[in-house]
Amino acid sequence: MPQATATLSANPSTPTPTAEEILRVEDLEFCYGKSVALEDINLSIPSRKVTAFIGPSGCGKSTLLRGFNRMNDEVDGARITKGRILLEGTDLYDPSIDAVRLRRQVGMVFQKSNPFPRSIFDNIAYGLQIGGETDRERIREAVERSLRQAALWDEVKDRLSESAFGLSGGQQQRLCIARAIAVQPSVLLMDEPCSALDPVATARVEELIHKLAENYTVVIVTHNMQQATRVSDLTAFFYLGKLIEFAPTGRLFSSPSKPETEAYITGRFG
Amino acid sequence: MNQRSDHILSAYNDELAALAALRREMAGITLDNLEQARRGVLERCVEPCLAAIADDEQVNRLDAEIEASALAILARFHPVAGDLREVIATMRISTNLERAADEAKTIGKRGRSLAQSGATPDLATLEPLFEQAVAELADACRAFDTKDTALAATIRQRDKDLDKAHKAALRTYTESLPASSDTAPSSWLDLLLITRALERIGDHAKNIAEETAFLVGPAQS
Numbered sequence: 001m002p003q004a005t006a007t008l009s010a011n012p013s014t015p016t017p018t019a020e021e022i023l024r025v026e027d028l029e030f031c032y033g034k035s036v037a038l039e040d041i042n043l044s045i046p047s048r049k050v051t052a053f054i055g056p057s058g059c060g061k062s063t064l065l066r067g068f069n070r071m072n073d074e075v076d077g078a079r080i081t082k083g084r085i086l087l088e089g090t091d092l093y094d095p096s097i098d099a100v101r102l103r104r105q106v107g108m109v110f111q112k113s114n115p116f117p118r119s120i121f122d123n124i125a126y127g128l129q130i131g132g133e134t135d136r137e138r139i140r141e142a143v144e145r146s147l148r149q150a151a152l153w154d155e156v157k158d159r160l161s162e163s164a165f166g167l168s169g170g171q172q173q174r175l176c177i178a179r180a181i182a183v184q185p186s187v188l189l190m191d192e193p194c195s196a197l198d199p200v201a202t203a204r205v206e207e208l209i210h211k212l213a214e215n216y217t218v219v220i221v222t223h224n225m226q227q228a229t230r231v232s233d234l235t236a237f238f239y240l241g242k243l244i245e246f247a248p249t250g251r252l253f254s255s256p257s258k259p260e261t262e263a264y265i266t267g268r269f270g
Numbered sequence: 271m272n273q274r275s276d277h278i279l280s281a282y283n284d285e286l287a288a289l290a291a292l293r294r295e296m297a298g299i300t301l302d303n304l305e306q307a308r309r310g311v312l313e314r315c316v317e318p319c320l321a322a323i324a325d326d327e328q329v330n331r332l333d334a335e336i337e338a339s340a341l342a343i344l345a346r347f348h349p350v351a352g353d354l355r356e357v358i359a360t361m362r363i364s365t366n367l368e369r370a371a372d373e374a375k376t377i378g379k380r381g382r383s384l385a386q387s388g389a390t391p392d393l394a395t396l397e398p399l400f401e402q403a404v405a406e407l408a409d410a411c412r413a414f415d416t417k418d419t420a421l422a423a424t425i426r427q428r429d430k431d432l433d434k435a436h437k438a439a440l441r442t443y444t445e446s447l448p449a450s451s452d453t454a455p456s457s458w459l460d461l462l463l464i465t466r467a468l469e470r471i472g473d474h475a476k477n478i479a480e481e482t483a484f485l486v487g488p489a490q491s
């Protein structure tokens with residue numbers, strides 16, 4: 001699909017805001033050294049909805065996702081070269097922003113579940129303790145609440161002191177989600193959270209994502225198109241570092257308005 | 271990039287192509303049946319009427335086949351966008367074709383009855399109605415096959431014209447009924463039912479024509 005994007009508008013229409021906006025991307029351009037990974041990105045992500053990012057490998061989904069909690073800060077030469085990203089109206093890259101605190105407010109769950117080599121309980125308590133919580137009872141409550149919200153409590157309540165590595169892949173992934181929500185973030189970023197899970201574990205995580213949207217804003221990157229249609233309220237399609245189309249999921253997958261979107265989601269690419 | 275290009279998954283591609291082939295076959299047979307019924311009525315000939323009646327079974331079978339194959343595609347390949355709209359549109363077109371073929375069968379039955387009756391009823395009024403209904407259905411199917419939204423757009427007005435012609439025909443028949451002496455009452459009924467069947471075929475053609483715009487959708491190449 002060469003040059004096709006050149007004729008596209010730089011501002012794919014943002015869906016009518018039915019919900020309050022939490023994240024806003026304005027005219028964003030992002031580079032790794034001299035190479036441009038994202039350009040002309042304008043996007044408004046509504047609060048307490050699930051927004052999915054789809055697009056072929058290398059189109060910049062993870063880069064944008066990591067931009068939302070400044071995970072790119074750790075990459076040499078990676079920087080915003082134009083535009084800005086706002087979280088509830090505040091520029092995330094303002095020098096006054098504490099990136100560590102930001103990452104508590106904008107949590108992240110990765111493709112490979114990455115529990116610490118500690119007990120199930122400690123995996124969740126750890127983040128709370130780092131955050132300055134010392135009250136044992138409050139920590140215990142928060143651990144239980146997060147495990148319940150992550151739909152894992154019933155499966156682990158009798159083995160909280162056992163190693164997190166004794167859990168199945170799907171349980172480990174839900175543990176990581178519990179860990180991320182224990183600190184009560186407002187946004188939860190997920191980069192291919194189910195790609196290492198079997199269909200049943202995937203269904204559990206998808207159900208969980210759906211439930212999480214009652215309290216959190218979820219932004220999920222997925223290569224699984226059916227997953228995007230199942231879990232998300234809105235879908236953004238990226239191609240070659242550009243946002244091609246952003247629309248309510250049902251509409252994007254039934255009547256996309258851009259031929260690039262059509263070609264990609266129907267599998268007629270290239 | 272061409273959205274009409276092949277799907278990467280060849281099995282999916284083949285299934286979509288097979289579904290489209292079934293749809294075209296069903297449209298072809300339905301139009302044939304209608305053509306046979308027209309000949310049977312206008313030429314007062316029993317044989318073609320019988321063909322229109324008998325071949326309706328084939329259309330019913332294709333309708334069932336299209337439904338089964340569309341369901342299988344939905345279950346196996348989860349079509350989206352243009353593919354999804356094509357599958358859904360094909361199911362709806364199939365329903366309309368099945369009903370249009372039922373109407374052709376009705377015309378066949380009435381044509382047989384007319385041909386067997388001794389009287390010579392007024393067939394001149396029917397001729398243009400047949401002309402319009404057949405052309406409308408044929409164009410509606412062709413517009414969908416070729417994604418010709420302009421052709422599809424003409425159908426709406428043409429169907430209104432057919433409706434008017436249908437009403438005018440009914441008037442002609444009811445007005446001339448008392449005056450006419452050499453036409454049996456059952457033949458008048460045959461004419462009325464054929465007229466109504468043609469009007470309904472126009473309605474199905476209109477429904478099919480509307481699927482073209484749905485199929486093409488908002489994506490602009």
Ligand SMILES: Nc1ncnc2c1ncn2[C@@H]1O[C@H](COP(=O)(O)OP(=O)(O)OP(=O)(O)O)[C@@H](O)[C@H]1O
Nearest residue numbers: 032037055056057058059060061062063064075223
């Ligand atoms: N650390 C890095 N250093 C240099 N270039 C990078 C780095 N990370 C990503 N890129 C480049 O930026 C572009 C976007 O990459 P990104 O990882 O955001 O894509 P993606 O859409 O998440 O792809 P995938 O679906 O494969 O995960 C790619 O061209 C990639 O090669």
Ligand SMILES: [Mg+2]
Nearest residue numbers: 061062063221
């Ligand atoms: Mg990625």
